[in-house]
Amino acid sequence: EKYVYDFSEGNKGLNDLLGGKGANLAEMTNLGLPVPPGFTITTDACRAYLATGSQPPKLADEIDEHLLKLEGTMGRRLGDPSDPLLVSVRSGAKFSMPGMMETVLNVGLTDESVRGLAAQAGEAGERFAWDSYRRLIQMFGRTVCDVPAGAFEKVLDEAKRARGTRSDLDLDADDLRELVTAFKEVFSRHAGRQFPQDPREQLELAIRAVFESWNAERAVLYRRQERIPSDLGTAVNVVAMVFGNLGGDSGTGVAFTRDPATGRQGVYGDYLANAQGEDVVAGIRNTVSLEDLERLDKAGFDDLMRAMAALEGHYRDLCDIEFTIERGKLWLLQTRVGKRTPAAAFIIASQLVDEGVIDLDEAVRRVNGAQLVQLMFPTFDLSAAPEQLARGVGASPGAAVGKAVFDTDRAVRLAADGERVILVRRETNPDDLPGIIAARGVLTSRGGKTSHAAVVARGMGKTCVCGADSLDVDVPSGQFTVDGTTVADGDLISIDGTTGKIYLGEVPVQDSPVVRYFETGEIGDDPLVAAVHRLLTHADERRRLRVRANADTPEDAARSRRFGAQGIGLCRTEHMFLGERRELVEALILADTDEDRQLALDALLPLQRKDFEGILTEMAGLPVTIRLIDPPLHEFLPSLEELSVRVAVAQERGEESRRDRKLLAAVRRMHEQNPMLGLRGVRLGLVIPGLFAMQVRAIAEAAASVRLAGGDPHPEIMVPLVGAVQELETVRAEALTVLAEVSDAPEALIGTMIEVPRAALTAGEIAQAAEFFSFGTNDLTQMGWGFSRDDVEASFFSRYLDLGIFRVSPFESIDRDGVGRLIRIAVQDSRAIRPNLKIGVCGEHGGDPDSVHFFHEVGLDYVSCSPFRVPVARLEAGRAAI
Ligand code: PEP
Ligand code: MG
Numbered sequence: 001e002k003y004v005y006d007f008s009e010g011n012k013g014l015n016d017l018l019g020g021k022g023a024n025l026a027e028m029t030n031l032g033l034p035v036p037p038g039f040t041i042t043t044d045a046c047r048a049y050l051a052t053g054s055q056p057p058k059l060a061d062e063i064d065e066h067l068l069k070l071e072g073t074m075g076r077r078l079g080d081p082s083d084p085l086l087v088s089v090r091s092g093a094k095f096s097m098p099g100m101m102e103t104v105l106n107v108g109l110t111d112e113s114v115r116g117l118a119a120q121a122g123e124a125g126e127r128f129a130w131d132s133y134r135r136l137i138q139m140f141g142r143t144v145c146d147v148p149a150g151a152f153e154k155v156l157d158e159a160k161r162a163r164g165t166r167s168d169l170d171l172d173a174d175d176l177r178e179l180v181t182a183f184k185e186v187f188s189r190h191a192g193r194q195f196p197q198d199p200r201e202q203l204e205l206a207i208r209a210v211f212e213s214w215n216a217e218r219a220v221l222y223r224r225q226e227r228i229p230s231d232l233g234t235a236v237n238v239v240a241m242v243f244g245n246l247g248g249d250s251g252t253g254v255a256f257t258r259d260p261a262t263g264r265q266g267v268y269g270d271y272l273a274n275a276q277g278e279d280v281v282a283g284i285r286n287t288v289s290l291e292d293l294e295r296l297d298k299a300g301f302d303d304l305m306r307a308m309a310a311l312e313g314h315y316r317d318l319c320d321i322e323f324t325i326e327r328g329k330l331w332l333l334q335t336r337v338g339k340r341t342p343a344a345a346f347i348i349a350s351q352l353v354d355e356g357v358i359d360l361d362e363a364v365r366r367v368n369g370a371q372l373v374q375l376m377f378p379t380f381d382l383s384a385a386p387e388q389l390a391r392g393v394g395a396s397p398g399a400a401v402g403k404a405v406f407d408t409d410r411a412v413r414l415a416a417d418g419e420r421v422i423l424v425r426r427e428t429n430p431d432d433l434p435g436i437i438a439a440r441g442v443l444t445s446r447g448g449k450t451s452h453a454a455v456v457a458r459g460m461g462k463t464c465v466c467g468a469d470s471l472d473v474d475v476p477s478g479q480f481t482v483d484g485t486t487v488a489d490g491d492l493i494s495i496d497g498t499t500g501k502i503y504l505g506e507v508p509v510q511d512s513p514v515v516r517y518f519e520t521g522e523i524g525d526d527p528l529v530a531a532v533h534r535l536l537t538h539a540d541e542r543r544r545l546r547v548r549a550n551a552d553t554p555e556d557a558a559r560s561r562r563f564g565a566q567g568i569g570l571c572r573t574e575h576m577f578l579g580e581r582r583e584l585v586e587a588l589i590l591a592d593t594d595e596d597r598q599l600a601l602d603a604l605l606p607l608q609r610k611d612f613e614g615i616l617t618e619m620a621g622l623p624v625t626i627r628l629i630d631p632p633l634h635e636f637l638p639s640l641e642e643l644s645v646r647v648a649v650a651q652e653r654g655e656e657s658r659r660d661r662k663l664l665a666a667v668r669r670m671h672e673q674n675p676m677l678g679l680r681g682v683r684l685g686l687v688i689p690g691l692f693a694m695q696v697r698a699i700a701e702a703a704a705s706v707r708l709a710g711g712d713p714h715p716e717i718m719v720p721l722v723g724a725v726q727e728l729e730t731v732r733a734e735a736l737t738v739l740a741e742v743s744d745a746p747e748a749l750i751g752t753m754i755e756v757p758r759a760a761l762t763a764g765e766i767a768q769a770a771e772f773f774s775f776g777t778n779d780l781t782q783m784g785w786g787f788s789r790d791d792v793e794a795s796f797f798s799r800y801l802d803l804g805i806f807r808v809s810p811f812e813s814i815d816r817d818g819v820g821r822l823i824r825i826a827v828q829d830s831r832a833i834r835p836n837l838k839i840g841v842c843g844e845h846g847g848d849p850d851s852v853h854f855f856h857e858v859g860l861d862y863v864s865c866s867p868f869r870v871p872v873a874r875l876e877a878g879r880a881a882i
Contacts, residue, residue: 003045004062006069007038017042019235021092024335031314033307034331037073038087038239039066041207043094046233049211060204067203067238074240079199083120084113086132086241089206091213093234096336100222101234102143102213104206105276106136106241108199114180124247130176131168131245135276137183137195140202144209145191155182169274203238210236227807242331244324245276249297252277252324255290255304257312260320260340263347263527267291267305269321277322277333303330311335316357317366318348342371343528350531360538361882367535368879369849369872373397375514375532376868377463380496386503389493390482392443392468393793394500395454399509400441400463401494404487406478408435415439422493424480426473427466428453429635433578436462441495443502445471445480447794455778455844463497467794471502518563518871536871539878540564545855546862547873548623550842552576554614557624560867564874567622567714568615569774569864570842573695574631576611577604585636588688589666590659601694608695612702616713620706623714625774625842625864627753628685628695628731630720632675637667676779676788681721681753685731692719696735700742707746716749718774723756725765732769753842754826755779763826767833774864775823777843777851781810784819811844814851820858827858840864849876856880 010018010026018026022040029035041063048056071077076085086108091101109117109132118129141147156168159179163170171179187195196202213219214234223230244252255269270287273296294301304323307330311319320338324331340348349363358366377397380386402420405411408431411421415438423439425432427446436442436456441463444453457464473480478489485504487493494507516522517529548569549560557568577585584604591597616624638646643664650656672678685692696717703713717735722728732750739745752769754760755776763773782789789811800806814820823841830837840862845851847865852873855863857880865873 001044001056001058002062003042003056003059004066005040005042006066007035007040010040015094016232017044017235019043019092019094019237020096020336021090021334022235022237025237025239027314028311028332028335031310033310034303034329036240036242036331036333037070038237039070040092041236041238043233043235046211046214046235047231049208050214050233055208063203063207063238070238070240078203079108079110079113080116081110081112082116084108084116084199086117087203088237088239088241089203089210090237090239091210091234092237093214093228094232095228096339097219097222097228100213100219101216102210104136104139104143104209106132107140107202107206108241109133109136110197110199112197113199121246126173127176128243128246130173130180131171132243132276134176134180134183136202137180137187140195140206141183141187141191143213144205145187145193147187147190151186151190152183155179155186207236207238210234224801229807230804239333242324242326242329242333243276244272244326245274246327248274249328250274250324250326251293251297252322253287253290253293255308255321255323256318256338257308257320258318258348258351259344260318260338261344263318263340263344263351265351267294271296277324297325297328300325300328300330307332312357316352316362318344342374345371346375346531346535347527350527350534353534360535361542364535364539364542364875364878365882367875369852369876372514372532372872372875373869374498375528376512376518376871377498377515378509378511379498380494380503380507381510382507384508386494386505386507389485389487389502389504390468390470392445392465392471392500392502393454394496394498395466396442396457396462396464397498398441398463399494399496399498399507400439401492401506401509402440403490404443404480404493405435405439406473406475406480406489408432410489411435412438422495424471424473424487424493425453426475428456431578433575441465441497443468443471443493443495445469445473447790452790457497463495465495465497465500465502468500468502469794519559521562536564536875536878539875541878542881543856543874543877544881545852545860545873545877546840547870547877548625548840548842548862548864549867549870550846550864551615551867554618556867557615557618560870561618561622563867563870565622565867565870566862568619568624568626569840569846569862570718571615571624571626573608573611573627573629574635576608577629577636581607582636585633586663588691589633589637589670590662594689597688597690601690605694605698605701608698609702609705612699612715613706616702616706616715617709617711619714620712621714623716625716625718625751625772625840626695626699627718627720628682628692630681630684632670632672632678632680633684633688634667634670634672634675637663637670640664640667640671643667676782676790682719682727682731683721685719686727692731693734693738696738697742699748700739700745703746703748704742704744708744713746715746716751716772718772719750719752720776721756721779722752722754722766723758723762725762725769728752728766728769749838751838753779754823755783755843757784757822760822760826764829764833767830767837770830770837772838772840773826773830774839775826775841775843775860777814777819777823777841777845778811780822780843781815781819781845784815784822785810808850813848814845814854816854820854824858827860831859838862847873852876853880 007026007029012023012027015023018040088105090103114133118125138152251273253271267290269290271293272287318338322334349366352358378399380399402422405421421439422441423435424443444466447466471480494503546566548567549565550570551557588600706713749771751772753776842864846863847869
């Protein structure tokens with residue numbers, strides 16, 4: 001195995017092995033750009049070192065070999081007392097982790113070689129050499145020997161104070177020589193050893209320190225945040241030093257080939273004369289613009305412009321660069337395809353198409369759904385520096401401001417009066433739906449990203465922060481407390497559904513022009529909107545997956561159509577049994593006789609029919625998958641506690657209600673330890689006579705009446721929670737009978753959800769009774785892993801993320817290996833029986849960028865997601881197909 005690559009041996013494709021920085025240094029070297037010579041130690045070596053605690057046996061020899069070659073190229077030896085070669089030792093992982101790992105500059109300086117450097121550097125040599133040496137001791141001390149940064153800074157500040165200055169530049173050679181002495185003392189005091197005078201030992205220790213910095217606390221944290229795998233390791237670049245601190249004709253800077261915030265072309269960057277790299281980042285002195293560089297050093301500026309043009313031409317993208325000018329000569333120390341804001345990503349991709357640099361396929365590949373999500377939500381203007389109260393899980397993005405209200409009815413009333421409201425609950429349940437709809441945002445202290453509040457809010461594009469467990473929510477008295485602050489009913493709060501942050505008072509918000517475009521279809525002259533329109537249109541042309549929406553109201557149906565949905569993949573019907581219809585559900589459950597039951601069903605039928613008419617009308621010409629009722633029925637009944645109290649109080653007063661007593665008995669009877677694994681879905685249909693038949697009839701009659709009114713309805717009937725083909729066969733037979741009884745009804749496909757592992761494993765059989773499948777990946781994940789989607793995200797997921805058992809919650813992004821395997825099996829086995837079985841997915845994963853690629857790969861026909869995620873799914877489906 002080879003552990004060390006000369007820059008001339010690598011290229012930008014080798015970033016796994018050489019890290020981003022090393023791979024790009026190699027690429028630039030081979031392009032003939034001015035890169036100081038050097039070599040890269042691979043991430044393999046780092047991983048071996050971190051695994052064993054010592055360097056791989058052959059590494060030292062390989063380093064010696066490359067060092068010798070470098071010395072040959074430079075005509076100098078590392079740390080030579082009379083004319084030393086100095087090197088920098090720089091970290092560089094596959095994914096950029098800005099500032100998270102270590103770098104040591106000026107390696108090779110010793111008490112002797114500092115004099116050689118001074119002698120070689122000419123006029124300003126003394127000052128420059130001692131300045132370089134003190135920097136080495138400082139950086140080496142911090143990085144290699146954990147000397148606290150403050151210890152050096154204190155001494156440096158004292159030196160500056162003694163000179164009566166605040167700038168390093170005013171320290172002369174003598175000051176710096178004394179500073180070196182003082183720094184060496186600081187070093188030996190903290191490190192318990194003298195500063196090493198053997199250049200090769202310095203190099204050795206610096207390399208180890210860079211390896212180890214992979215596991216520095218902040219690097220670990222950063223990786224978790226950015227979802228970068230923790231086992232990649234970093235490469236180490238050993239590069240011949242060039243100096244920006246050799247006087248006024250030297251300097252260092254950063255440059256972008258385009259403005260990373262707007263994509264605007266032109267010179268963009270900062271420059272600092274007479275300085276080394278870390279001075280720019282540290283903000284020690286004020287930098288100047290690149291326009292100023294043009295005045296200071298025209299030749300250097302022109303070289304930089306030429307290099308930037310060459311880089312953009314080669315990478316065909318925005319690049320950022322670190323450069324140094326040493327006595328008028330330009331050197332490139334780093335480049336990479338630059339990070340940019342989501343808006344700039346779209347604008348730049350579109351610009352590059354206009355410039356003929358890339359084609360539309362490439363442009364679509366260069367943006368992603370996560371960026372589009374960011375562009376769709378209003379944001380807080382944080383320049384107002386609001387007071388942060390607490391932080392929960394950002395469950396549904398957006399920025400919402402309103403009065404904290406703890407009660408659903410009150411939320412509805414206040415909203416009706418035109419008030420902005422944030423509904424605050426410990427957790428929400430289906431009863432809170434009216435409050436959620438009325439509120440600007442939802443805040444809960446319990447539950448994760450797939451808790452009821454989160455799923456419902458996301459479905460509506462409503463801002464939601466959930467699981468803010470530092471909040472002590474006291475619903476009865478209408479207040480919450482956090483860290484000694486009490487927020488009472490009516491107090492203004494602001495919640496950020498992207499970051500999960502909660503603020504006291506009103507934080508100003510900014511609207512999203514991208515959503516305005518989706519709503520109206522108007523492009524106007526906003527370059528961002530034009531770019532989004534262009535790339536999304538192209539993604540639509542390329543994608544194979546169709547995109548539908550999860551919607552259960554005519555309003556949502558209409559919106560999802562505006563957002564580009566090609567039908568409804570999941571119309572949940574349970575929301576239609578709330579409010580005043582609750583009584584009818586109670587009557588249905590309490591019915592003792594067939595007659596009473598039929599009366600309740602008869603009363604529900606016209607209401608349900610009307611629901612469907614609205615949705616089928618909005619979705620004219622497109623399929624609408626209506627799912628028969630799914631949740632356990634006790635969700636529609638009062639809670640056991642509430643009812644027990646009501647009955648007890650009534651009894652005390654001697655005004656007992658027979659109905660309540662009966663209801664209480666029913667609630668007791670229906671109580672389940674594990675309702676998610678209990679009487680729900682298809683099981684309800686098989687146990688409660690007439691319930692599914694009523695729903696099927698409502699669908700058929702609604703479709704018939706929409707058609708008679710000139711509409712073009714395409715209903716599909718979907719049975720939830722099927723685990724055995726017999727379940728589906730029974731429901732299907734009943735449904736076919738009902739459909740045959742309704743005249744003028746258009747044809748309706750009958751299919752099933754695949755959301756129980758057994759359904760996936762017996763998909764071949766189930767396919768014989770189904771005209772379509774839709775994967776319910778919420779339940780399939782819940783049951784596949786055996787953990788509750790309502791509880792676990794708040795309880796142990798963060799630990800699992802820490803341990804690396806998850807890279808991301810499996811409720812958010814499909815678990816390809818486990819749940820994904822069930823899906824593959826089901827697709828394969830069912831298509832073997834019915835080659836043109838229509839298969840989709842309607843769990844939350846349908847709108848998750850990474851999952852969309854998976855669903856494309858396994859050959860689904862469509863994904864279905866909440867209306868607000870439809871554009872994201874369109875984009876990602878296009879990217880998956882390109
Ligand atoms: C699912 O389980 O993925 C699904 C879509 O159904 P629900 O979320 O309503 O259980
Ligand atoms: Mg389900």
